[in-house]
Amino acid sequence: MNQMKEVSSGEMLSLCKRRGFIYPAYEIYGGIAGLYDYGPLGTALKGNIADLWRRIYALQEGFVEIDGDSVGPEAVFKASGHVDNFADLSVTCKECGESFRADHLAKGLHPNPDSLSAEDLQRLLRDNGVKCPCGGEFADVEEFNLMFKTRIGPGGGRTGYLRPETAQSIFVNYVNLYRHCRERLPFGCIQVGRGYRNEISPRQGVIRLREFNMMEAELFVDPEDKTWPRYMDVRDRKVRLVPNTDEKEVEMTLGEAVDSGIIGNETLGYFIWVTYDFLTSAGIDPQRLRFRQHLKTEMAHYAADCWDAETLISFGWTEIVGIADRGCWDLSQHIKHSKADLTAFKRFDEPRDVERDAVKPKFGALGPRFKGAAGDIKKQLESMDASAVHDGLVTVTVNGEPVDLDTAYYEVVRVKEKVNGVRVVPHVIEPSHGLDRILYSCLEHAYTEKEDGYVTLRLKPAVAPIKVGVFPLMAKDGMAEVAKALDMALREEGIVTYYDDSGSIGRRYARMDEAGTPWCVTVDYDTLEKGDVTVRERDTAEQKRISADDVVTWVRDRLRRKLSY
RNA sequence: GCGGACAUAGUCUAGCGGUCAGGACUGAAGCUUCCCAAGCUUCGAACCCGGGUUCGAAUCCCGGUGUCCGCACCA
Numbered sequence: 001m002n003q004m005k006e007v008s009s010g011e012m013l014s015l016c017k018r019r020g021f022i023y024p025a026y027e028i029y030g031g032i033a034g035l036y037d038y039g040p041l042g043t044a045l046k047g048n049i050a051d052l053w054r055r056i057y058a059l060q061e062g063f064v065e066i067d068g069d070s071v072g073p074e075a076v077f078k079a080s081g082h083v084d085n086f087a088d089l090s091v092t093c094k095e096c097g098e099s100f101r102a103d104h105l106a107k108g109l110h111p112n113p114d115s116l117s118a119e120d121l122q123r124l125l126r127d128n129g130v131k132c133p134c135g136g137e138f139a140d141v142e143e144f145n146l147m148f149k150t151r152i153g154p155g156g157g158r159t160g161y162l163r164p165e166t167a168q169s170i171f172v173n174y175v176n177l178y179r180h181c182r183e184r185l186p187f188g189c190i191q192v193g194r195g196y197r198n199e200i201s202p203r204q205g206v207i208r209l210r211e212f213n214m215m216e217a218e219l220f221v222d223p224e225d226k227t228w229p230r231y232m233d234v235r236d237r238k239v240r241l242v243p244n245t246d247e248k249e250v251e252m253t254l255g256e257a258v259d260s261g262i263i264g265n266e267t268l269g270y271f272i273w274v275t276y277d278f279l280t281s282a283g284i285d286p287q288r289l290r291f292r293q294h295l296k297t298e299m300a301h302y303a304a305d306c307w308d309a310e311t312l313i314s315f316g317w318t319e320i321v322g323i324a325d326r327g328c329w330d331l332s333q334h335i336k337h338s339k340a341d342l343t344a345f346k347r348f349d350e351p352r353d354v355e356r357d358a359v360k361p362k363f364g365a366l367g368p369r370f371k372g373a374a375g376d377i378k379k380q381l382e383s384m385d386a387s388a389v390h391d392g393l394v395t396v397t398v399n400g401e402p403v404d405l406d407t408a409y410y411e412v413v414r415v416k417e418k419v420n421g422v423r424v425v426p427h428v429i430e431p432s433h434g435l436d437r438i439l440y441s442c443l444e445h446a447y448t449e450k451e452d453g454y455v456t457l458r459l460k461p462a463v464a465p466i467k468v469g470v471f472p473l474m475a476k477d478g479m480a481e482v483a484k485a486l487d488m489a490l491r492e493e494g495i496v497t498y499y500d501d502s503g504s505i506g507r508r509y510a511r512m513d514e515a516g517t518p519w520c521v522t523v524d525y526d527t528l529e530k531g532d533v534t535v536r537e538r539d540t541a542e543q544k545r546i547s548a549d550d551v552v553t554w555v556r557d558r559l560r561r562k563l564s565y
Numbered sequence: 566g567c568g569g570a571c572a573u574a575g576u577c578u579a580g581c582g583g584u585c586a587g588g589a590c591u592g593a594a595g596c597u598u599c600c601c602a603a604g605c606u607u608c609g610a611a612c613c614c615g616g617g618u619u620c621g622a623a624u625c626c627c628g629g630u631g632u633c634c635g636c637a638c639c640a
Contacts, residue, residue: 010633018576018591030614030630086640144566146640164640200566200638208639454602474599502593506601513601522600534600541601 007447009314012440013205015455019515021045021443022206034202034210036436041515044465044496046213046439049282050192052462053215053433055561056278063188063217064180068169070194071150074159079337080168080330082161087145146197162196167430169193170218171330174342178220185344185426186267188219192435204315206440213435219267220426222346223328226265231258234273241307242292249290262293264305268325271431275309275321281561283442283460284320288312291323303327311441320437328425335425347421357386358415359394365409373398377405386412446516457516458539461559466498468555469512469520475501483523486533486548493552495559513538519558521551 016022020039024031038046057063077083147164151157163169170177170189181187192215202208235255242249243262254273257263263272272291280286294306309321331342361381366374380396388394389412393404446457461467470487472479480501487499498517500508505522512520522534532545535554546554 014576024631027613027631031632033631082640144638146638197639203633205632452602471600474597477598504599504601504603506599506603508602509600510602520600524600525598536600543600 007314007444007449009205012314012444012447015447015457015514016042016443032210034199034208036206036209041465042439045442045459045463045516046435048463048465049435049439049442050215052282052561053192053278054190056274056281057188057190057217061188061274063190063219064177065190065192066170066173066177067193068163068166068173068191070162070196071152071160072163072168072172073152074161075337076168076172077147077161077164079333080171081333082147082164083145086147086164144200146199148196148198164197165195165432166191166193166214166216167218167330167432170216171334171342171428172338174220174331174334175340178344183345185346186219186221188217190215190217206436207315207318209436215433215435217431219271219429219431220344221267221429222344223424223427226267226325226427226429228267228270231266231270234270237273237276239272239276240290242290244293244295247295263307264325267429268305268307268323271323271429272307272309275323275431275433279309279311279321279438281460282438282463283446283458284311284438285445288445290317292317303329311437311445313441313444318437318441319434320441321431321433323429323431326428326430328427330428331425341423342425343423344426345421345423348419351418351420354417354419355414356417357412358382359384359386359388360411360413362409362411369409370398381410454510454513456513456538459516459518461518462561464516464518465496466512466515466517467495467519467559468497468551469508469517470497470499471505471508471520471522472501473505473522473524477525478528479523479525482527482548483521486521486523486551489552490555493556495552495555509536509541519555523548 013022019041021042023037023039025035025037026032054065058065074083148162150160150162152160170191177189194211195214196211199208199210202210236253238251238253240249240251241257241262254263254269258266258269263269279289288311290310291307292310294303294308299306304325304327306322306324308319310317311320334340335342359381361378366377370377377396377398381394384394393406394410395402395404442459442463443457446459448456448458468490470483470490472483484499487497490497498512500511509520518538520536522536524534527533527548531548533548533551534543535546536543
């Protein structure tokens with residue numbers, strides 16, 4: 001580590017392409033900014049990171065996993081807020097070509113310009129004669145929504161969008177998942193998939209993509225109970241935090257942070273630890289990892305509290321995971337727009353007898369007057385209690401029109417009811433991971449280069465695309481046959497290998513070092529006589545002799561990851 | 566989206582109007598009992614795309630695309 005050199009993003013991307021981790025997409029047609037393809041090693045690395053994540057969330061924490069669609073109808077994203085909030089309005093000067101955010105120009109002309117439609121902003125700017133600082137006239141207000149819009153079905157079809165986050169597929173499946181998880185809180189659901197954002201100006205290689213991979217977890221919790229059983233096991237763990245109060249980096253235990261209110265609740269604190277555990281297991285350097293709390297002003301429209309895991313890479317501190325307490329925002333929005341019942345039933349320990357003043361319909365009067373609508377009015381009245389009565393009248397809606405009813409149509413009666421529980425809209429804790437950014441951070445943090453330019457990727461064995469390089473010292477005298485048999489034995493155990501018998505042994509080690517392969521096994525003349533092989537460790541270049549028969553077990557032991565519980 | 570710089574094999578680069586576009590590393594085949602990018606032989610591989618100027622364009626001009634740096638943007 002002492003001879004470590006800082007890697008630049010250019011060198012990193014060059015290695016990524018050379019070794020088959022990441023390729024710029026559609027290169028033979030000139031490429032498209034913000035789109036990259038994963039090559040053979042990158043695909044394996046990405047899969048391994050996702051599998052490690054699944055081990056933690058699905059196996060260890062018991063979340064279920066789904067796989068939702070990438071394309072969805074407009075209503076979903078109306079409800080989620082993306083249609084309205086995910087857009088910017090801009091104007092361009094006809095003279096100098098400079099473009100401005102329209103709502104910024106309207107500051108001072110309106111109490112809340114951000115809330116205006118394109119047409120209203122247009123009128124506001126026109127009426128007030130707003131001009132470019134250069135004196136030029138502005139062209140019409142343009143709307144730019146960061147979602148990819150499409151049509152579902154032939155002809156005009158229905159307006160659809162490519163999802164800007166995977167989370168919505170989980171929220172829209174809430175009812176199914178709630179039942180699947182036996183109607184109990186808390187329960188969690190994860191999803192690994194792609195999201196799409198038509199970024200104005202993608203930069204920084206794989207950090208800002210137009211199509212990207214996410215690993216999102218949605219944990220549905222009781223709004224009144226954000227404690228977490230296993231929190232006690234992690235409260236003494238130390239992490240580096242940057243709270244939004246003074247924005248200074250502090251190292252403290254999660255227990256201290258939760259107790260002092262810096263972290264909003266136990267569950268949030270617990271998942272900050274889970275995230276730390278996951279990222280460092282995947283190969284993120286703990287020294288280049290911190291958790292930063294969102295400033296009140298930068299918090300998304302839905303978030304109650306939000307912590308980002310940030311890594312230090314050549315582009316600076318970069319957000320790779322967001323852990324947000326989204327409150328009841330998402331489910332409430334979908335309840336409002338879809339009218340579905342996205343709640344959880346909290347059963348009381350014992351049924352409670354509740355007395356209340358109910359509104360009881362008088363069918364003798366309602367039926368003759370309202371005919372077919374009477375049934376609906378009955379439902380409305382039964383959902384009310386005495387507090388809905390004002391000046392002896394209650395208001396119901398008939399065919400969309402409000403109608404006041406007097407006591408000829410209802411009466412207030414005191415009723416005794418047995419109540420078994422209450423329905424609540426669960427709150428959502430969301431750890432949302434940018435898989436591409438995590439992968440890239442792992443590569444940068446794994447990258448080491450010696451003075452002579454020798455590059456080693458110290459990827460963690462768990463995520464390394466190739467686990468073992470298998471070589472005959474030379475491809476003759478029967479060594480190749482022995483090496484091939486060993487290679488096959490490893491692959492039969494599901495261990496990814498790379499067999500190589502070309503060039504010098506040093507060159508083959510070097511190739512594996514640059515691909516991040518943790519171990520190499522070499523068959524030599526001694527193997528033919530004594531049956532042992534050389535096992536060479538990537539990070540130390542140390543070699544030891546073990547029996548060829550033990551290689552599979554030796555590797556498997558080192559790849560096994562224990563669950564924390 | 567705006568301004569600036571840049572664009573040559575997989576990678577790094579030389580060439581800046583005129584022979585088969587040169588090198589290094591990588592890659593492939595082979596030789597060498599070969600454990601850390603050794604050596605030798607042979608081979609493969611490139612002028613971002615589209616127009617224009619010119620007898621002739623990798624080279625000059627225009628447009629596009631991409632990359633990098635600023636600005637803006639980043640729910």
